[in-house]
Amino acid sequence: MASFECEHGDPMINSVLVANRGEIARRVFRSCADAGIGTVAVYSDADADLPHTREADAAVRLPGNTPSETYLRGDRIIEAAHQAGADAIHPGYGFLSENADFAQAVQDAGLTWIGPPPAAIASMGSKVEAKRIMADAGVPVLSELDPAEITADQLPVLVKASAGGGGRGMRVVHELSALEDAVKAASAEAGSAFGDATVFCERYLPTGRHIEVQVLADEHGTIWAVGERECSIQRRHQKVIEEAPSPLVDDAMRQQLFDAARAAAKAIGYVGAGTVEFLATDSGEFFFLEMNTRLQVEHPVTECVTGVDLVGLQLRIAESDRLPPEPPPQDGHAIEVRLYAEDPAQDWQPQSGTIHALDVPRVAAEFRIPPRGGIRLDSGFEGGSVVGVHYDPMLAKVIAWAPTRGEAARALAAALAGSKIHGLVTNRDLLVTVLRHPAFLAGETDTAFFERHGLDTLSTPLADDRARQLSALAAALAAAAANRAQAKVLSGLPSGWRNVASQRQRKSYRVGEDTVDVDYRITRAGLDADGHDDVSLVTSTPGRVVLTVAGVRRTFDVARYGDQVYVDSPLGPVALRRLPRYTDPDAAVPAGSLLAPMPGSVLRVAVEQGATVQSGQPLLWLEAMKMEHQISAPADGVVAELPVSQGQQVDVGTVLAVVHAASES
Amino acid sequence: MTVVRTSVDAAAEDFAEYRDAMLTKLDELETEHAKAIEGGGEKYTERHRKRGKLLARERIELLIDEDSPFLELSPLAAWGSDYKVGASMVTGIGVVEGVECMIIASDPTVKGGSMNPWSVKKGFRAADIAAQNRLPTINLVESGGADLPTQKEIFIPGGRTFRDLTRASKERVPTVALVFGNSTAGGAYLPGMSDYVVMVKEQAKVFLGGPPLVKMATGEESDDESLGGAEMHARTSGLADYLAVDEEDAIRLGRSIIKRLNWNKQGPSPKPSYSEPRYDAEDLLGIVPTDLKVPFDPREVIARVVDGSDFDEFKPLYGSSLVTGWADIHGYPVGILANARGVLFSEESQKATQFIQLANQSDTPLLFLHNTTGYMVGKNYEQNGIIKHGAMMINAVSNSTVPHISVLMGASYGAGHYGMCGRAYDPRFLFAWPSAKSAVMGGQQLAGVLSIVARASAESRGQAYDEDQDAAMRAMVEGQIEAESVPTFLSGMLYDDGIIDPRDTRTVLGMSLSAIHNGPVEGARGYGVFRM
Secondary structure (H helix, E strand, C coil): CCCCCCECCCCCCCEEEECCCHHHHHHHHHHHHHHCCEEEEEECHHHCCCHHHHHCCEEEECCCCCCCCCCCCHHHHHHHHHHHCCCEEECCCCCCCCCHHHHHHHHHCCCEECCCCHHHHHHHHCHHHHHHHHHHCCCCECCEECHHHCCHHHCCEEEEECCCCCCCCCEEECCHHHHHHHHHHHHHHHHHHHCCCCEEEEECCCCCEEEEEEEEECCCCCEEEEEEEEEEEEECCEEEEEEECCCCCCHHHHHHHHHHHHHHHHHCCCCEEEEEEEEECCCCCEEEEEEECCCCCCHHHHHHHHCCCHHHHHHHHHCCCECCCCCCCCCCEEEEEEEECEEHHHCCEECCEEECEEECCCEEEECCCCCCCCEEEEECCCCCEEECCCCCCEEEEEEEEECCHHHHHHHHHHHHHCCEEECCCCCHHHHHHHHCCHHHHCCCCCCCHHHHHCHHHHCCCCCCHHHHHHHHHHHHHHHHHHHHHHCCCCCCCCCCCECCCCCCEEEEEEECCEEEEEEEEEECCEEEECCCCCEEEEEECCCEEEEEECCEEEEEEEEEECCEEEEECCCCCEEEEECCCCCCHHHCCCCCEEECCCCEEEEEECCCCCCEECCCCEEEEEEECCEEEEEECCCCEEEEECCCCCCCEECCCCEEEEEEECCCC | CCECCCCCCCCCHHHHHHHHHHHHHHHHHHHHHHHHHHCCCHHHHHHHHHCCCCCHHHHHHHHCCCCCCEEEECCCCCCCCCCCCCCCEEEEEEEECCEEEEEEEECCCCHHHCECHHHHHHHHHHHHHHHHHCCCEEEEEEECCECHHHHHHHHHHHCHHHHHHHHHHHCCCCEEEEEEEEECHHHHHHHHCCCEEEEECCCCECCCCCHHHHHHHHCCCCCHHHHHEHHHHHHHHCCCCEEECCHHHHHHHHHHHHHCCCCCCCCCCCCCCCCCCCCCHHHHHHCCCCCCCCCCCHHHHHCCCCHHHECEEECCCCCCCEEEEEEEECCEEEEEEEECCEEECHHHHHHHHHHHHHHHHCCCCEEEEEEEEEECCCHHHHHCCHHHHHHHHHHHHHHCCCCEEEEEEEEEEHHHHHHCCCHHHCCCEEEECCCCEEECCCHHHHHHHHHHHHHHHHHHCCCCCCHHHHHHHHHHHHHHHHHHHCHHHHHHCCCCCCECCHHHHHHHHHHHHHHHCCCCCCCCCCCCCCCC
16 A cells, blocks of 8 residues: 555544444444544444444444434434544444534534535535536536426436435436426435435436546645546446446546546535546536535545545544645556345345355455455445345445456456355346446446346346256255254265155255256265256265266355355355245235235335225335335235234235235135 | 275176176066055056145155155065055155154055055054054055955954054054045044044045945934044044144144154164275175075175174184174164074084173174074084074074164075074064075975985885976976075065165164164173073
8 A cells, every 4th residue: 555644743533433334334443443543333223233333442322223313313423422432423424424514513512523524515415506616616517407497308307306315316307297206206205315305407418427536635725636436337326336447537538527526625625535426428528416525435446546545544634634745646447346235136126134144255355455456345244244124235345456447347256256145135146247248348337337238137147047956956965965964863874865766855946936846866876866967966065065067066055044045156156945845834825915025114005905906006105225115916806904004014024915816706 | 993804806707797696686676666666556646646645655755854764664565466566555764853753654546555464464564663663653544444355364463553553652652643535444543543643634534434334324414524524533523633734734744743752762872973884885786696505704794884894703713604793883883693604503503692692781782694504404413412502592582682683695594594583583673685585495405305205205105206207396396485585575475674785784774773772772681691
């Protein structure tokens, strides 16, 4: 890591409270610990066992679970800082990080605020206001459109929450008729998420490139543009893959971007770490989008290519230190992916539950810059952690830094493909597919990447059908080995031995939407498995099965958690669910039952028991992860049972309603 | 650690010849086993499946623990009779929820699972094994009852079936009946005498008399369901403890019953770790000569069966035609008696007697590996008391109370069969290799004896002896004795518990020993060991 001498005054900060959770809390703790600064965590009830809570020198409980009860409670957080003896607060990103009132309250409480001046936050908090300031400072902007005066030739337009971020409160409108509803919906969402329902419209560039510049400014007038990042690959306006430098940006454009970013920071008297976001066209034209007055999720890629410890410098700037006159240049290429517990194939449905294993291979560093060519992991979870329904389901950021973009993509794809991620559906396969996609490798990464290349194609599992069949076989053989090892009697005898053999052993698994029956026998002559004539068994243990497949030896790692089975191999990860040998009739669900697809609460119920419904008619809505999920009638019929009511918390698999199809009744 | 040295040469010509012969016999055995698996044949199997029912073996597979071994017993019962091979019943030892159980399943594809005289014998054998070894019994019931044309051979002795169930219960060995279909008339006592009863909804039918009989007896109009349906028995009569919604559910319930038995084995536990034999079990195919007159060294077999090929021989220099010694099999200690050169002389008999007494002193189960042509005959031997010495050995075997297992590897002729713990001496298990033969004596010898006696008789009457007729008689007798000595025939008669692949010997013995240890293992008390 390159070294940056700051001009030191006396250290002011002895202990930092991080008003955040998960990986970002751990990231800040790491820099604090390196500097010899004490750390204080806050945690909601659901987060009591997460690593960030355990790792800090001290941790203070924020009773409750919802963000508004916990990580958004500025008063409690300041009280916690006093309680635990912290003298500074780092807000992380999200939650209160861009809340000027909170920043002010922190300072008023006599604590050091590790962030920009409250006024700078406020000026950028309103996107409408921010654009005006930027336009005045000569930064290129997309002009704001009045919803009432939008004409067809201005379409498509983007409706955005003024106080927004992270894709919430954002809508793309392609037809004038949809505008009014979109504005209302965005406004409602913005109100619920940010407490500010203001929205605005601007021209929507459907194939734009999202390019942002990291700035760092000290109190003494030095403003760095540390490097640019490209974060064009997004889903629902949320970044998924971020990299530095941008494959679009050449030196000339970089200079313009950096100048614009510095001008933006200067215009608002910015101090600290911030990011100026631009929307660029392929031809190199760019427009100011917004300025994030905080650390970004994707800051690690900039750290990797510049050698700068951004959080470390945030701390020093907060201690009124001086930055050197020039930032270091960018070196090599870094790519970050956001590993989410979500199902891209099911409309990105967020997942919750226990993450049994989260093992990324060849991790060279955590929360710090890895040796060149290495993998960096920033994660707030570990094997056994529970991913709850209350917060963002991002499991980890995985970052590769290599001399070239191609090398970084290859190393990152390999690390992800080889990761053991057990317990929850993730976007891992999608990330690997994108990192290996010819268009991505060619640098063609605009915001419409998923639409252009088709989410269906991109979210195809890495494991093909044959790999799934082999993985199911490996799962069965590992289970057989476990059964033998755990047998109370006769455990030393051959697996499934028969003196008069009439049939094979059978184990059935659910793989995605398919049921795979594995029929096998282990005889003196070896493995005899239905449909696997070219497969022989080399060894099997409860955790690992080695097979020879068509002359090629393959190793499958198998992990079991109850009926969940995860088989990892170079052929691709496969998640399976062991189907029970017997069905307990008491556990059977009546035909026509609609089950909760995820944990959440019942937002409202549209029908009553006994109601006649048409196929597709909404019956009720669930709220989970701040998203509404509509539960509709699967067929024309009658609502026979409706065991839930508004406000009720439901677990995944809870019967929400039973609809008897018209033909049945 | 005393590792047996081997002199088996797998590349030798003899070895290849013996191996080929054994493999041919194993192929033939598989053909016979296939008949048992086939049950009532394709047509009845299809009909059974169309009713949504599982086959007997499918029920068993679903009942036992996944990937656990299953030792089917008497699979060739009724072989050579007018009845289907297997005797419309599947019996065996399987592990259910970690408990070794005797599983008895009627095969409804064979005449509706009705019991013929061989089924009755097979059932008795299973009940004996369950009783001697304290194995909980699970009956998978779907039987049309007695095969009426042969009722005279079934009805009176068959009552033992129900007696055995309740006696097992008295001995605190649980019995479970899973009723999948018919269990009527006398068959109704099968669930009636069991500790736990599960009946499958809309399938189980358990009554003393069906609607026609009731109509005849009392004039009452009735139907199957009200007389003996599962719902009725579960809700009204109380004969069923559990009502299963379907066959799989019945099996699930059966497993949960076993899980809650709190079953503890009374015998000592095996050693927690042990080694596999040092030599390949494959070699066992090439060890037994095709001509049983040619002896083979049983140590080569022992070396491929016992843990670590570790065998401590007792009295190796005395009575060397019988090998005796100590070893472990799957962690269970055993004493082994194995014939080395066919004939048992006085020394061998005395050595065996002493060894059996020693095993009883140390509560060690005994394994008999048969390859004997019997006790020695001849003037010298008679005068030296071969009868007394043979009687000693038979006495010791008869009154030994440690568990015995017999494996017929080759010959098991004459009183040697008795002395080596033949079927009549109640070994807990008796298995035969395809190479085995057992009879009062060899066919050739028996024909020769008859010829000599006939010739003497003719001579004494002053008649000329018809040599052509003698030759024909000898050929016929020899043929008959040969046919009745082969293991399929003996297995058909229930004289063994099954014919096994020699390579499976270790596994079969491991399962047998483990089953045996559900009961106590205690040697006979009384006198000290008589030095021989």
